[in-house]
Amino acid sequence: MSDLSASYRWLDDDGAAFGAPGLEPRWTSSRKDAVATAYAASSRVWFTISHGTLNEIYYPTIDRPQTRDMELLFTDGATFLHEEKRDFEYDFSYIDPEAPAVRVKASDLNGRYTVTKEFISDPHHPVVLMNVKIAGDEAVLSRLKCYALLAPHLNGGGAGNSARSIEVAGQRALLCWKGGTSLALGVDCGFTRSSCGYVGSSDGFQDLSTDMTMDWEFGQALNGNLAVMGEIDVARHREFTVAIALGDGHHAALAGMMQTLSTPYAIHAKRFIEQWHRSSVPEKLSAVATDGGRLMRISQNVILSHEDKTYPGAFIASASIPWGASKSDDDLGGYHLVWTRDMVQSATACLAIGRTDTARRALVYLACTQRPDGSFAQNFWIDGTPYWTGIQLDEVAFPIILAWRLWKLNGLGNFDVFPFVENAAAFLVRFAPVTQQERWEENPGYSPSTLAAVIAGLICAADIARAYAAPELASFLETYADWIEGNLDRWTTTTEGCLHPDVKYHYMRIRPPAKGEPFHNDWVQDGYIHIANRAPDEKYDFEAREVIDAGFLELVRYGIRRADDPLIIDSLKVVDKCLKIETPYGDSWRRYNHDGYGQRKDGGPFEHWGQGRAWPLLGGERAHYELAAGNDVDSFITAFEKFSSVGGMLPEQIWDHADLPSEGLFLGRSAGAAQPLVWAHSEYVKLLRSKSDGRVFDTISAVEDRYAKPAEERTFTSLIEVFQTTRQVTQMVAGLMLRIMDAKRFRVTYTFDDWATQATVESRTVGYPGSYADIGTTPQHSGKIIFTLYWPAEDRWLGRNHEVTLIPG
Numbered sequence: 123m124s125d126l127s128a129s130y131r132w133l134d135d136d137g138a139a140f141g142a143p144g145l146e147p148r149w150t151s152s153r154k155d156a157v158a159t160a161y162a163a164s165s166r167v168w169f170t171i172s173h174g175t176l177n178e179i180y181y182p183t184i185d186r187p188q189t190r191d192m193e194l195l196f197t198d199g200a201t202f203l204h205e206e207k208r209d210f211e212y213d214f215s216y217i218d219p220e221a222p223a224v225r226v227k228a229s230d231l232n233g234r235y236t237v238t239k240e241f242i243s244d245p246h247h248p249v250v251l252m253n254v255k256i257a258g259d260e261a262v263l264s265r266l267k268c269y270a271l272l273a274p275h276l277n278g279g280g281a282g283n284s285a286r287s288i289e290v291a292g293q294r295a296l297l298c299w300k301g302g303t304s305l306a307l308g309v310d311c312g313f314t315r316s317s318c319g320y321v322g323s324s325d326g327f328q329d330l331s332t333d334m335t336m337d338w339e340f341g342q343a344l345n346g347n348l349a350v351m352g353e354i355d356v357a358r359h360r361e362f363t364v365a366i367a368l369g370d371g372h373h374a375a376l377a378g379m380m381q382t383l384s385t386p387y388a389i390h391a392k393r394f395i396e397q398w399h400r401s402s403v404p405e406k407l408s409a410v411a412t413d414g415g416r417l418m419r420i421s422q423n424v425i426l427s428h429e430d431k432t433y434p435g436a437f438i439a440s441a442s443i444p445w446g447a448s449k450s451d452d453d454l455g456g457y458h459l460v461w462t463r464d465m466v467q468s469a470t471a472c473l474a475i476g477r478t479d480t481a482r483r484a485l486v487y488l489a490c491t492q493r494p495d496g497s498f499a500q501n502f503w504i505d506g507t508p509y510w511t512g513i514q515l516d517e518v519a520f521p522i523i524l525a526w527r528l529w530k531l532n533g534l535g536n537f538d539v540f541p542f543v544e545n546a547a548a549f550l551v552r553f554a555p556v557t558q559q560e561r562w563e564e565n566p567g568y569s570p571s572t573l574a575a576v577i578a579g580l581i582c583a584a585d586i587a588r589a590y591a592a593p594e595l596a597s598f599l600e601t602y603a604d605w606i607e608g609n610l611d612r613w614t615t616t617t618e619g620c621l622h623p624d625v626k627y628h629y630m631r632i633r634p635p636a637k638g639e640p641f642h643n644d645w646v647q648d649g650y651i652h653i654a655n656r657a658p659d660e661k662y663d664f665e666a667r668e669v670i671d672a673g674f675l676e677l678v679r680y681g682i683r684r685a686d687d688p689l690i691i692d693s694l695k696v697v698d699k700c701l702k703i704e705t706p707y708g709d710s711w712r713r714y715n716h717d718g719y720g721q722r723k724d725g726g727p728f729e730h731w732g733q734g735r736a737w738p739l740l741g742g743e744r745a746h747y748e749l750a751a752g753n754d755v756d757s758f759i760t761a762f763e764k765f766s767s768v769g770g771m772l773p774e775q776i777w778d779h780a781d782l783p784s785e786g787l788f789l790g791r792s793a794g795a796a797q798p799l800v801w802a803h804s805e806y807v808k809l810l811r812s813k814s815d816g817r818v819f820d821t822i823s824a825v826e827d828r829y830a831k832p833a834e835e836r837t838f839t840s841l842i843e844v845f846q847t848t849r850q851v852t853q854m855v856a857g858l859m860l861r862i863m864d865a866k867r868f869r870v871t872y873t874f875d876d877w878a879t880q881a882t883v884e885s886r887t888v889g890y891p892g893s894y895a896d897i898g899t900t901p902q903h904s905g906k907i908i909f910t911l912y913w914p915a916e917d918r919w920l921g922r923n924h925e926v927t928l929i930p931g
Contacts, residue, residue, distance in 0.1 A: 191349075192366065194237070194254070195269040195327065196356075197334045198262060204230065205327075210237070214768050217242075219416070221398035222423045223391065224769070234262045240387075242394045249367040249382040251390060256360050266356040269336065270364055271326050272307055273349045276300035278458075279451030285318040285350045286342040290376055296350045297372060304375040306367045310383045311359045313352030318343040326351025363387045401426060404475055407810040412756060413763045418810060420770035421803035422475055425468050428800050429480070435487025436460050436504040437468040440796040444774065445727040447794070455509045457796050459501040462488065463561060464801045466520035470527065471804035474811035474819055478533040485528060488521045489542045496549035496890065500559070513558035515550060516572045519579030522546050523680075523822065526582035529589075530823075540590045547583035547599055548890035550576055552865065555606050555613065556640045556849060560632050561673065562713055565651050566641035567666075568613040568633040571673025577603045577610075578680040578825050585824045598888045600828075601842060605861075607682060607829060608840035611689060614674070616667035621696050621715070628693040629674040630666050631714045640848055655718030657731045664716055671714035672697045672740060675747045679818060681826025685751035694747075703736040703778040705790030708761025710736035710776060711744065720775050721793045725785030728794065735775040735793050738765040742805035746818050755813055762806045767792060772802035842896075845926065847911075853927040857901040860926060864911070865892040872897055872909035903928050 196204040204210065210228035217223040217240060224241040235258025243250050256263065274283045277300050285298040295308035296316050317339045319325035326349060329338045336353055343350075354362055367379035382390070403422055408415025430436040440457035443449055469484035491506045492498060497518050499508035525539045554576045560569035580603035588596035614633055619626045634651050635642040646652045650663045674693055677683040683690055701712045713719070717734025721727065738761070745758030766772050773792035781788045812819045828838075842861045843854040854860060862870055867887055873880045885893035897907060906927050911920040 192270070192272040194239075195271055195330060195351075196235075196237070197267055197269075197330060198265040199267060199335050200265075201334075203330055203334045206237075216769075217391070218395045218398070219419060220402070221395045222420075222427060223394055223398075230258070234259045235266070240391065242391055244378075244382040244390060245394050245397050247367065247378045247382055248369065249365050249378050251382065251387060252364040252366075253387045253391070254362055254364065256356055263360065264357050267336070268354040268356045269326060269330065269351050270307065270309065270313075270354065271349055271351045272296070272298075272366070273321060273325075273347075274298040274300070274305055276303050276305060278454035280321075280347045281451050282345055283348045284342070284344045284346075285348050287316040287318060287339070287350075288376075291380060294352070295376070295379065296352055297376065298348070298350060299372065302370055304369050304372045306365075306369075306372075306375040306379040307350065307352065308365050308367075308379045308383060309352065309354055310363045310365075310387075311354065314355050315339055315353040316351065318348060318350045321347045321349050325349035398423065406814050407475065407807070410759070410810050410813040411763070412760045417763045417766055417770050417772075417806065420766075421471075421772070421807050424771070424798050424803045425471055425800055425807070426477075426480070428468065429483075430504045433487065433504045435483035435485075437465040437484060437800065438504070439464040439801065440774075440799055442796050442798065444795045445729070448727040448729050455501065457799075459509050460491075460504055461501045462498045462517040463514070463520055466524050467801045467804040469524055470820065471807040473527055473531070473533075474808050478528065478531055481524065482528055482533055482535060482537065485521065485524050485534075485539075486537055488524075489537075489539075492521075492542060492545065495552075496545035496547070498546075500563070510563075512563065513553065514561070514563070514572070515554055515557040516561055516575035518546050518549050519575040522550075522579040522582050523575070526586060526822070526824070529586060540586060540592075543583050543586050544592075544595065544890045547580060547587075548892070550580060551599070551602055551863070551891040552846070552848070553640070554580075554602075555609070556635050558641045562671075562719075564654055565632050565634065566643065567635050567651070569631070569673060570610070570614045570629050571671075571676045573606055573610055573614065574674075574676035574680055574682055577607050577682055577829075578822050580606075581825045581828060582822060592889070594886075595888050595891070598891065598894070600838075601840070601861075602844070604838060604840040605842050605844055610677075610682075615689065618667055619696065620665075620667060621670060622699050625692045625696050627689065628670065628696045629689065631669045631671040631673065633666050638850065653716050653718060655728075655731050655734075656716070657718070657722075660718075660731075661716075669714055669716060670696050670700055672701065672711060672743060675743050678747050678750050679743070679820050681821045681823070681830045684830050685747060690747075705736075705776065705778065707764035707790040708757060709741060709744075710738055710761070710765070710778065710790075711740040712736050712778070713740070720795065721777065721787065723779075725777075725782040725787050735795070736778040737775055737802075738762060738772055739774075739799065739802040739805045741765075742802070742809050745809050746812060746820070749809075749812055750818050750821075755809065759806075759809060759813065762802075762809070765790065765792075767797065771798040772806065773797040774799040774802065843926075845924070850924060851926060853929055854899075855931045856899050856903045856928040857931050858899060860897040860899065860907060861894055862897070862909070862911070863892060863894045864913075866913055867893045867915060868895070869912045869914060870895045870897070870909050871912065872907055874903065874905065874907060876906075876908065899928060901931055904930075 193206040209231060213227040215225050217225050226239045228237045235256060238255045240253045276283055283298060283300045285296060288295055288297050293312035294316055295306060298305040315336055317326055319340055320343055324340060329336055365379045365383050367375045369375035369378055403419050408418050411418050428437050438458055439461045465484060469481040472480040500510040500512040500514055502508045522543050525543050528534050529539060555568055555573055557569055557572045558566050560572045580599045584596040584599040615627060615629050617627050619628050646663055649666055651666055652663050656662055678685050678690060700715045703710050712734050718731050720732045720735035722732045741758050741761050745755040749755050765776060774795035775793045776790055777787040777793045808819050842859045843851055845851050845860060845862045868885045869882060871880055871882045883895045885895040887893045906925045908923050908925050910923050
């Protein structure tokens with residue numbers, strides 16, 4: 123309470139001033155809050171709207187959900203109590219097509235009055251504004267009272283919040299806090315009464331629901347799951363503006379609220395819209411849309427709105443909470459975090475609409491979060507604090523690709539990208555080809571989608587290295603990428619497919635690591651993968667050949683494989699048989715068969731297990747392949763537009779089964795997962811750019827020039843096998859060169875004849891990736907290469923021999 127000042131007073135239960143805490147928590151509950159289904163955003167604060175109810179607010183300095191379930195309640199004190207969620211019909215629209223300023227018109231089901239709300243934020247402060255206009259039958263309005271009910275979820279959770287009624291500058295308001303974060307709730311006309319209570323026990327809704335009048339005025343509620351409520355006298359104020367302000371401490375929140383309310387709402391709205399008009403949408407992209415560019419404009423605003431304003435360049439995955447109605451405080455992370463993969467998708471979409479400066483901010487932000495070993499956390503808070511700890515190689519490769527794109531566009535400014543790129547490439551060399559997790563955050567092994575990003579990232583890094591006068595490093599990275607590309611099909615395919623009767627040879631979702639390889643799971647049978655999120659009574663472990671996703675399409679997207687590659691074409695037959703869903707709005711695809719991440723089969727929310735559903739963004743990935751294959755993609759563009767909500771929000775998943783009206787689920791409409799998913803909006807934007815250009819926007823010329831050509835036209839051949847102490851090969855084809863690699867300089871001593879003779883090779887250092895030594899073989903060699911290692915800087919021998927059996931080519 124160190125920032126209390128004389129500028130405002132605590133109010134006790136009777137409205138009088140008091141100076142010390144009085145009430146203690148009586149009871150708390152695990153409130154289940156509603157998930158957002160529509161969205162509006164500003165340059166300072168993100169928030170979501172569902173059925174006219176303000177659901178979530180995000181404060182830029184910490185980017186965690188700050189409050190959920192803010193709604194208005196209406197009563198005449200005698201005959202009715204109306205809750206926004208249940209007792210109105212809604213009309214949703216944007217105030218201006220170029221700005222994420224939302225208007226919601228709610229009508230009493232009996233036609234007696236209407237409530238028109240507009241949502242924006244102060245363009246310069248972390249304050250959400252809700253302007254309310256009420257019209258209707260004067261006999262009703264003269265008796266009508268309005269109550270603003272808010273359940274604070276500060277610092278990511280509902281537990282441990284505190285609140286007090288206060289008086290500031292002569293007006294009654296409400297102040298909530300948790301830790302160092304404060305929230306102020308006020309209205310320009312001032313609340314006539316206010317109360318702070320515990321959800322389900324002493325909150326304002328419990329009060330009103332008993333006799334339709336406000337009988338309780340609790341001055342404070344401490345350390346619990348709370349709801350605060352303020353009364354607005356509609357008989358005197360038919361138009362008013364509610365402000366929700368956030369700050370690091372009481373004074374910051376209260377000052378922000380009062381300063382914002384001191385400016386008329388109309389001026390804020392005008393300024394808000396004018397500023398968003400500066401972000402004009404490229405007309406050439408709107409021209410190839412099939413809805414006149416509406417979703418294009420919304421998608422751009424969604425992407426830009428998900429960049430934090432306190433940590434510029436930090437793009438979160440979504441401002442929504444998947445299945446928020448069933449969430450507790452157990453997991454504070456999720457989509458409110460920065461995920462490098464999603465963030466690079468957002469930044470690349472910014473490049474697609476010509477926002478080079480925005481993409482550069484993202485790259486520089488990532489450079490500031492890069493770990494000393496060159497990697498990036500699986501995800502992290504916007505201040506760079508890691509959350510989950512998995513190693514995902516594509517999330518290390520994607521920043522390199524973004525750096526290359528900006529470099530080719532001369533968009534790096536004064537940012538020296540080379541150390542950043544070299545360090546990330548070194549991490550890929552040390553860990554690839556085996557990833558601890560692929561892009562669906564779950565399984566280790568050899569993933570086609572992950573390796574597509576790794577190959578592309580290494581070639582981009584090599585291109586940059588050569589331009590930065592590091593030709594040896596460039597050649598080394600190219601050779602390593604060539605080795606992965608040359609073994610890609612062997613590592614990631616099955617020749618014993620069982621999913622399609624006519625296709626035995628196809629890509630798999632992932633091949634698990636063999637025993638002795640990195641991230642091998644000793645608890646799972648060799649050759650099997652463990653699929654999480656499945657129902658308790660369902661099978662969890664499957665042969666790798668039994669599971670497919672369409673991640674191999676990334677090989678075509680980046681230019682590693684041609685669209686007419688027979689293996690790609692045959693694998694798509696399996697994908698369509700196993701994953702394709704037809705809906706009234708267009709085709710969509712599930713992530714992979716046996717997926718458990720999604721709405722349950724009975725329509726219930728995903729809670730630890732469920733049934734994976736179709737993802738609209740995967741239709742975009744398929745569309746990019748079809749464009750590369752020379753096919754029309756208008757139907758895919760239209761599907762994106764039809765899958766979006768009334769507010770233009772693209773869902774992470776759609777309901778892909780027969781209608782289930784009892785659960786509010788309809789074929790082809792949003793399920794309970796994230797909405798909006800920024801990745802989906804980015805994919806749509808890039809699809810429009812690709813359609814406009816007549817070429818896949820994500821294709822990397824340096825990669826395409828190297829790989830996407832017939833074998834006889836290639837200018838290189840991969841003739842190495844790679845050995846690392848973390849991934850030890852035990853056999854190789856005679857005639858290849860054994861490349862031994864380590865982070866430090868070493869010496870290798872080897873023999874072909876069981877030590878009757880021996881030779882020694884000193885390693886060569888290539889910067890951050892470390893050192894390597896080559897042992898050449900000929901097709902005539904047989905038997906084994908036996909070798910050991912010595913590190914001169916440490917005067918240390920390996921202490922054992924390694925053996926690699928040579929097999930005929």
